[in-house]
Amino acid sequence: MAEFLDMGGHAATVWPAYGAAAAILIGLVVASVRQASRGRAELERLEGGTGERGGR
Amino acid sequence: MPSFPHSLASPARFRRLSRRVLPWASALAAGLLGVGLVWALGFAPPDYQQGDTVRVMYIHVPAAWMAMLCYAVMAALSASFLVWKHQLADLAARASAPIGACFTAVALITGSLWGKPTWGAYWVWDARLTSVLALFFLYLGHMALAGAFDDRERGGRAAAILAVVGAVNLPIVKFSVDWWNTLHQPASVLRLDGPAIHGSMLWPLLTMAAGFAAFYVAVLLVRIDGESAARRVEVLTRRRAAGA
Numbered sequence: 001m002a003e004f005l006d007m008g009g010h011a012a013t014v015w016p017a018y019g020a021a022a023a024i025l026i027g028l029v030v031a032s033v034r035q036a037s038r039g040r041a042e043l044e045r046l047e048g049g050t051g052e053r054g055g056r
Numbered sequence: 057m058p059s060f061p062h063s064l065a066s067p068a069r070f071r072r073l074s075r076r077v078l079p080w081a082s083a084l085a086a087g088l089l090g091v092g093l094v095w096a097l098g099f100a101p102p103d104y105q106q107g108d109t110v111r112v113m114y115i116h117v118p119a120a121w122m123a124m125l126c127y128a129v130m131a132a133l134s135a136s137f138l139v140w141k142h143q144l145a146d147l148a149a150r151a152s153a154p155i156g157a158c159f160t161a162v163a164l165i166t167g168s169l170w171g172k173p174t175w176g177a178y179w180v181w182d183a184r185l186t187s188v189l190a191l192f193f194l195y196l197g198h199m200a201l202a203g204a205f206d207d208r209e210r211g212g213r214a215a216a217i218l219a220v221v222g223a224v225n226l227p228i229v230k231f232s233v234d235w236w237n238t239l240h241q242p243a244s245v246l247r248l249d250g251p252a253i254h255g256s257m258l259w260p261l262l263t264m265a266a267g268f269a270a271f272y273v274a275v276l277l278v279r280i281d282g283e284s285a286a287r288r289v290e291v292l293t294r295r296r297a298a299g300a
Contacts (some may be wrong), residue, residue, distance in 0.1 A: 004098070008108035013173050017112045017166040018097070021119065024165075025271065032278045039285030046292045049243045 067284050070144055074277045080275040088267030095260035103257075106217075110257070112170040117245070118265040119162035122272055124226060125192060126156030130198070131223040134216035146212040147287065148201050149219060151279035157195035164188060175239055183232035184240035187225060194222040208290055214283060 007014040096114035103110035115209035130152040167185070168178045177183065198215045205211035233242040245251045251258055 007111070008102055008109045008118050013109045014111050017115060017169045018093075020165045020169075021115045021162045024158050024162050028155065029275060029278075031173075032154075032275050032282065036157060036278050036282035038286065039282045039289060042289050043285045043292075046289060046296075 067147075068145060071281065071284070074281060078277045080276060081270050085267055085270035085274050088263055088270055092260055092264035092267050095263060100260045101256050106174060109170060109173050112166050114261055114264045116163055116166040116170060117261060118268040119159045119166065120188070121265060122268045123156055123160040123163050123188065124229060125269075126152050126159055126272065127194070127219075127223070127226060128190060130156060131219045131226075134219035137212065137216050138220065143287070146216070147283040148276070149198075149216060150212070150283050151276055153195050153198045153202070153215075153219075155275050155279065157192060157199065158190065159268070159272075160188065160192040160195060162182050164192060180239050182238040182240055183236040184229070184238045187229045187232050188205070191229060192224055195217070195227060198222075226280065 133145040133149040203214035
């Protein structure tokens with residue numbers, strides 16, 4: 001395990017690269033899901049009393 | 057029976073299709089990235105010169121490919137929005153830009169980390185690195201322009217023009233390593249005479265690339281849904297304000 005984590009002496013290159021990629025891509029997924037659910041919730045609130053249906 | 061692209065251009069129909077595709081794309085992305093990560097970090101061999109730093113390739117290269125692909129998709133959508141005024145094309149182009157920006161950031165950051173042990177520098181102003189940095193700023197410019205106008209339509213059109221004009225940067229990125237003397241190496245996989253990389257590294261690389269592509273599709277569908285809701289909210293709000 002220690003050998004794996006050491007990455008042949010290149011731990012300082014490999015792990016920050018994978019970490020940065022994971023942080024950016026997971027952050028993107030979280031932000032995208034939040035944006036979509038916030039938008040849908042807002043739309044439902046607006047359409048609530050009017051009987052207007054969205055999508056078209 | 058309407059033609060396929062035409063029927064897709066209806067947001068309601070697109071939404072139904074998107075809901076069906078999203079679970080599959082997400083599962084595919086998770087599966088491919090899971091397998092790809094284990095393969096890349098645990099089983100692919102170290103490089104005979106670079107040692108284990110070569111493992112950065114398995115995220116750097118797919119991210120760089122997706123950075124270009126996202127832009128090509130965005131530019132094509134933007135062109136079709138400018139010509140045919142398809143709202144869905146505008147929504148999808150807006151949805152694509154932040155994803156492309158993230159892929160470009162991943163390519164730049166991982167490339168920079170890889171550059172230090174390989175070249176001795178985190179950054180050099182060679183044609184490949186500089187043109188990819190320009191790609192990143194094109195994405196940011198697109199996002200800024202798309203939201204810069206009170207009138208959403210105008211913002212969409214301005215951003216679309218930027219996306220189409222900026223597409224000139226794509227061949228510059230791709231061929232920069234052939235046209236100029238770059239520190240960045242030339243292509244090893246997408247070459248006319250076939251990949252110059254051993255299967256033990258090529259297959260995990262392609263698995264990761266497929267995972268990134270599925271990830272793109274999944275996030276794109278979620279973001280299009282968000283953009284479409286935001287647009288509808290704006291239309292309704294404006295209609296109410298006009299009626300009140």
